[in-house]
Amino acid sequence: MKRFALWAPLAIFALLFAVVASGLFRPAEKVVRSAMVGKPLPDFALPAMVPGKPGLTSASFRQGRPRLLNVFASWCIPCIAEAPQLMRLKAMGVPIDAIAIRDTAPAIGGFLRRNGDPYERIGSDRASQVQLALGSSGVPETFVIDGRGIVVKQIIGDIRPENVADIVQAVKDAR
Amino acid sequence: MRGANQVPLPLAGGVRGGASRVSPTARASHALPRPLPRAGGEVLAALLLCISPAFAQPVTPPARYANVQLADPAKEASARALMETLRCLVCQGQSIADSDADMAADMRALVRERIERGEKPASIRDWLIARYGDYVTYDPPLSGLTWPLWLAPILLLGSGGWIARSSFRRRTR
Structure with a gap:
């Protein structure tokens, strides 16, 4: 018993050391997922981002058909990387709307000219307030919204070619 | 972000x-x-x-209240106190009060605007937790997962007191 009492502090120190060291060598790179998955899309109404394309309201996600909601920006480099995948999804008949974060009409216009325009509507979120309401923590992010306006899936980061099939499936399942 | x-x-x-x-x-x-x-x-x-x-970087300037204090010092103080308990989602070790990230600026603007409108800090915190989970706050609510945070200090204090008591007793004996 005495022996145990003698070594216990060292053992506790070693344990603590191991915990701290493991945190040091394997830093937590945490992706913050939205807690809105499974919940209704928050109400919002965003003005049009570019001339000739309507703005975006939450009501347009309650019309019986699943849609993608893409959160993007002209100043976001991974958004360029995912553009071909969005164009493919559009070609496969998946309707896509977007929220442009803290952007300007000329910058978005240029982005769409360079990278293609898969969007039916683009809302302008000038102060990221709708992005925060969605529980989105960066760009790009994509949400699958079912026909009743419920968020069913969140894709964090750029959509890779290998993610496209999953997204099409999620859209089908949301029907 | x-x-x-x-x-x-x-x-x-x-x-x-x-x-x-x-x-x-x-x-x-x-x-x-x-x-x-x-x-x-x-x-x-x-x-x-x-x-x-x-x-x-975003191509538009940050919202007004991202870096401007509220006119009412009492409101600013309560906004500030709340901001210090909210995690920046980009630089995840910092509070939104400390962070220079653009998303932290947007979150500060959100907090100040809602405080200005008279909303209670607790309800703003709950709103953010509903979006980002408990991870967004440095003051997590008591739950099945977090109860050790509250219980551990009491247990440690108790066991410390017990050790102290027994060692003092030995000495006086």
Whole structure:
């Protein structure tokens, strides 16, 4: 018993050391997922981002058909990387709307000219307030919204070619 | 994010800024640029220009209340107290009060605007927790997962008191 009492502090120190060291060598790179998955899309109404394309309201996600909601920006480099995948999804008949974060009409216009325009509507979120309401923590992010306006899936980061099939499936399942 | 909105800089290899959307471990290979066309210098130079970090900043200025205090000192104090308990989602070790990330600025604007409108700090915190989970606050609510945080100090104090009591007793004996 005495022996145990003698070594216990060292053992506790070693344990603590191991915990701290493991945190040091394997830093937590945490992706913050939205807690809105499974919940209704928050109400919002965003003005049009570019001339000739309507703005975006939450009501347009309650019309019986699943849609993608893409959160993007002209100043976001991974958004360029995912553009071909969005164009493919559009070609496969998946309707896509977007929220442009803290952007300007000329910058978005240029982005769409360079990278293609898969969007039916683009809302302008000038102060990221709708992005925060969605529980989105960066760009790009994509949400699958079912026909009743419920968020069913969140894709964090750029959509890779290998993610496209999953997204099409999620859209089908949301029907 | 905007920090996050931040963007992994592809040429920098495994960038691990808070903003990096691409986990260096899981997706390291994707974070690297596709093989460059052999056009040589100009293409690379043009690419490097596009990839300057300045390019990954929002093109609009931050909202008014991101960096401006509320006129009423009492309201500003309660906004400030709340901001210090909210985690910046981009630089995840910092509070939104401390962080320079663009998303933290947007969150400060949200907090100040709602306090200005008379909303209670607790309800703003709950609103954010409903969106981002408990992770967004440094003052997590008591739950099945977090009860040790509250119980452990009491247990440690208790066991410390017990050890102290027994060692004092030995001495007086």
